[in-house]
Each structure stands twice: as C-alpha cells, then as structure tokens.
Amino acid sequence: MTPYATRRAHLISQMQAKGGGVAIIPTAETAARNSDADYPYRHDSYFYYLSGFTEPDAVIVLVAGGNNSPTIQSQTLLFCRDKNPEREIWDGFRYGPEAARTTFGFDAAYSIDALNSEMAKLLANSPALFAPLGNSTKLDAQIQGWLQAVRQQSRIGISAPTAMHDVYTILNEMRLFKDENEIALMQRAADISAEAHNRAMRFTQPGMYEYQIEAELLHEFRKNGAQFPAYTPIVASGAHACVLHYNANNAQLKDGDLILIDAGCELDSYAADITRTYPVNGRFSGPQKALYELVLAAQHAAIATAIPGKRYSEIHAAAVRVLAQGMLDIGLLNKNTVGTLDDVIAKKTYQQFYMHGTGHWLGLDVHDVGTYREATLDPASEGQEKPWRHLQAGMVLTVEPGVYVRPAEGVPEQFWNIGIRIEDDVLITDNGNHVLSQTAPTSVAEIEAMVRNK
Numbered sequence: 344m345t346p347y348a349t350r351r352a353h354l355i356s357q358m359q360a361k362g363g364g365v366a367i368i369p370t371a372e373t374a375a376r377n378s379d380a381d382y383p384y385r386h387d388s389y390f391y392y393l394s395g396f397t398e399p400d401a402v403i404v405l406v407a408g409g410n411n412s413p414t415i416q417s418q419t420l421l422f423c424r425d426k427n428p429e430r431e432i433w434d435g436f437r438y439g440p441e442a443a444r445t446t447f448g449f450d451a452a453y454s455i456d457a458l459n460s461e462m463a464k465l466l467a468n469s470p471a472l473f474a475p476l477g478n479s480t481k482l483d484a485q486i487q488g489w490l491q492a493v494r495q496q497s498r499i500g501i502s503a504p505t506a507m508h509d510v511y512t513i514l515n516e517m518r519l520f521k522d523e524n525e526i527a528l529m530q531r532a533a534d535i536s537a538e539a540h541n542r543a544m545r546f547t548q549p550g551m552y553e554y555q556i557e558a559e560l561l562h563e564f565r566k567n568g569a570q571f572p573a574y575t576p577i578v579a580s581g582a583h584a585c586v587l588h589y590n591a592n593n594a595q596l597k598d599g600d601l602i603l604i605d606a607g608c609e610l611d612s613y614a615a616d617i618t619r620t621y622p623v624n625g626r627f628s629g630p631q632k633a634l635y636e637l638v639l640a641a642q643h644a645a646i647a648t649a650i651p652g653k654r655y656s657e658i659h660a661a662a663v664r665v666l667a668q669g670m671l672d673i674g675l676l677n678k679n680t681v682g683t684l685d686d687v688i689a690k691k692t693y694q695q696f697y698m699h700g701t702g703h704w705l706g707l708d709v710h711d712v713g714t715y716r717e718a719t720l721d722p723a724s725e726g727q728e729k730p731w732r733h734l735q736a737g738m739v740l741t742v743e744p745g746v747y748v749r750p751a752e753g754v755p756e757q758f759w760n761i762g763i764r765i766e767d768d769v770l771i772t773d774n775g776n777h778v779l780s781q782t783a784p785t786s787v788a789e790i791e792a793m794v795r796n797k
C-alpha cells in the first residue's frame with residue numbers, strides 16, 4: 344500500500360466511526376497572473392496528502408460504509424481531467440481517469456465532467472457529507488446543487504444526508520503526525536535548505552546585493568530537485584532584519600552589518616523553514632555577538648524543551664525566560680524601571696524586542712495544520728482556555744527565537760538596528776527530538792569560519 348492509500352483507509356475508518364458517509368476533497372484551482380500567464384500551479388495540500396496526484400481540476404471522493412449502513416460499500420474515487428491529445432501538445436501530459444486510477448491506486452476514476460452526476464448518485468441515502476466547510480464558494484454551490492438533486496428524489500424514497508462534518512478537522516489531526524515517508528521527505532527538504540544557507544554564507548561579501556544572496560539560495564534549492572521555495576525568502580541586511588516579513592531583498596550589504604536569511608525549499612510538497620543570521624564581513628562585532636549568543640542560548644533552551652510530554656507552550660516559555668534574563672543583563676531593558684525577571688515575563692515587557700511566537704507546526708504547509716491546544720477543556724479549568732497540547736513523537740515544528748532592536752529612547756545605541764533570528768526544524772521523537780536542519784551551523788565560531796572561508 345502506498346502512504347497515500349494508507350491515509351485514505353485511515354480517513355475512511357474515522358468516517359465510519361462517525362456513522363459513515365461520503366467525503367469530498369478537491370484540489371486547488373489554477374490562478375491567472377496576467378493575460379495568458381498563470382501563477383505556478385501548486386496542488387492543494389490535503390488533496391495531495393491523500394493522493395500524490397498533482398494535476399489541477401481533480402477531486403477525491405471517499406465513500407465510507409458506516410456501522411448502520413452495511414449495504415454501502417467503502418470505496419475510493421478520483422475525478423480528474425480527461426486525456427486530451429491536442430491540449431497535451433500545449434500543456435503537457437495528463438493521466439486521464441484510467442491511467443490515474445491504476446497509478447494512484449483508486450478503486451475507480453471518472454472524468455471531472457461526471458462529478459455532478461456521480462455525486463448526486465453517491466449522496467443518495469448517504470447519512471453524511473464530509474467536506475471542507477466554508478472554504479470555497481464554488482464548492483459550497485456545488486454541494487448545494489448535489490443535495491438539491493438528491494432531495495428531488497425523496498418521493499421515490501431516497502433520502503439526502505442529514506449531517507455535515509468538516510473533513511479538514513479530521514485531516515488536520517492526521518497531518519500533524521508525520522509518517523516515515525513524510526519524515527524522510529522533510530529531512531531531505533531540510534538538508535537541501537541547510538546547504539543553501541551554507542552556500543549563501545560562503546558567497547556573501549560586503550558590497551553585494553540581497554537579491555544576489557537570494558539567487559544563491561534558489562539555485563541550491565532547484566539544483567537539488569526542490570520544486571519551489573516553501574515561501575518567499577527573507578534576505579534582510581542591517582536594519583531590514585527588524586522588519587519581520589521584509590522581502591524586498593534589494594539592499595546593498597554593508598561591511599559591519601548582519602544579514603538575516605529566512606528561507607526553505609519545498610521538496611515534493613514538504614516544506615523546510617530555516618533562519619540564519621551572520622556578519623556580512625565574517626566577524627561579529629561585540630554588541631552583535633552578545634545579542635547573537637543570547638538568541639542562540641534561548642534557542643538551545645527551547646529545543647531542549649521540545650520533547651514528548653512537554654506542552655507546546657513550554658517551548659516559547661523557555662525561550663522567553665532566557666531572552667528576558669539576557670535583555671536585563673545586557674541592558675536592553677533597564678532593571679531600575681522594568682522590575683524583576685518575573686515582572687518582565689508577566690508584563691511581557693520583552694515584547695519590545697521579541698514580538699513573535701517561538702515556532703509553528705511544519706509539514707506540507709510551512710505554517711502547517713493542526714491545533715495547538717487540546718480538543719477538550721480540562722474540566723478542572725472551567726471557563727478557561729483549552730490547555731496547550733502535549734508534544735508527541737511524529738510532530739514537526741520550528742523553534743525560532745529572535746531579538747529585534749529598533750532605535751528607541753532608553754535603548755543603548757550600540758544595539759540599534761540589530762535583528763537576529765535563529766530557526767531550526769525539529770522532529771519530536773520517542774525519547775527526545777531530532778533537529779532536521781542541523782547541518783547549517785549556528786555557533787559563532789562555525790559561522791564566522793564559514794563566511795570567511797570562501
């Protein structure tokens with residue numbers, strides 16, 4: 344069984360546990376960029392997770408016979424584009440339903456043109472529809488049409504589904520736990536991305552432009568088979584590093600500046616997400632080094648906390664504790680006015696210099712799906728928020744503390760315009776964790792050596 348077939352079977356069994364029904368998972372639509380030119384096509388992550396199929400205009404339909412409906416047989420269906428010799432001359436190969444069925448292991452496959460008529464048949468007497476709820480006006484309109492077609496047959500004794508479930512909620516929980524196949528792909532995506540960061544470090548010299556460094560990253564991604572950058576790379580030198588989502592990437596690198604690079608590739612649909620910060624001239628200044636080593640210490644504390652049994656929120660808390668203490672020690676925060684470490688944490692005073700979270704789930708999407716809190720409220724905490732969920736083997740997340748110092752009164756001038764982030768991709772394992780992106784160094788000595796040894 345392919346991993347995709349295993350996941351389809353798993354989804355069907357969960358639909359059965361809810362009484363069975365029909366699930367529909369469409370892929371993404373193409374999007375026009377301007378006349379006659381589309382944006383590069385990227386299939387939908389949920390659809391790909393269940394199929395491995397990358398063509399547009401396709402829909403997965405799963406039928407799950409429930410315990411109460413023994414006559415309904417479970418089956419997996421794919422709707423896709425027909426073969427079209429003329430279009431294939433222009434746009435390239437299409438599987439067509441028959442070849443797609445055998446290649447991707449579905450029980451049956453149909454032309455996408457047959458979707459409306461087949462759905463009306465499949466939904467007849469089905470107890471429930473499992474669909475993405477409120478995600479697409481196009482799909483919502485299609486669902487309305489199918490249900491109306493089924494209801495029109497009520498006089499001959501056919502019933503329409505009486506329940507709707509959000510299929511993404513089920514899939515989000517499945518996608519949060521990576522299987523062996525996914526972990527291998529994510530390791531490779533992280534290896535390629537780490538090597539791209541190393542390439543950028545070796546290439547960097549004062550006087551270059553940020554986009555030239557970006558080109559080195561993209562070169563390394565594509566050279567190794569990655570289909571896309573997983574997100575627009577951030578290549579931010581000097582004060583630009585304090586703009587969290589900077590991506591103009593057009594400034595000249597100045598001797599004495601740091602450069603912050605946040606970039607990862609997407610390999611076979613899986614993302615890497617790595618940030619490194621290093622001196623353009625290969626040598627940290629005193630203030631740069633002090634802040635860099637603070638962020639690195641915070642990252643080490645956070646990664647040490649990313650182990651089974653800890654709650655998700657403890658990673659951020661560990662990073663914040665180290666950063667806040669460092670801000671007091673270094674003098675970014677004035678001990679005489681902000682109070683103790685616990686005051687700084689409780690009042691979130693540290694947010695002047697560290698204003699984002701310490702990570703996110705990583706997978707098919709760079710900010711991957713999955714809840715960060717438990718599904719149910721702790722009965723002992725009536726009226727409170729649901730507790731943060733426990734970390735478990737198979738989860739993959741980023742750990743990315745930073746410090747960003749904008750010029751401000753009371754902030755020592757030697758730290759102004761320094762922006763630092765260090766981000767790694769971490770797989771939670773049975774007895775700890777594994778840093779997927781560890782081949783891109785983070786220590787001051789290794790980084791300085793890599794930038795200087797061209």
Ligand code: MG
Nearest residue numbers: 605616617766
């Ligand atoms: Mg990132």
Ligand code: ZN
Nearest residue numbers: 616741743766
């Ligand atoms: Zn990230």
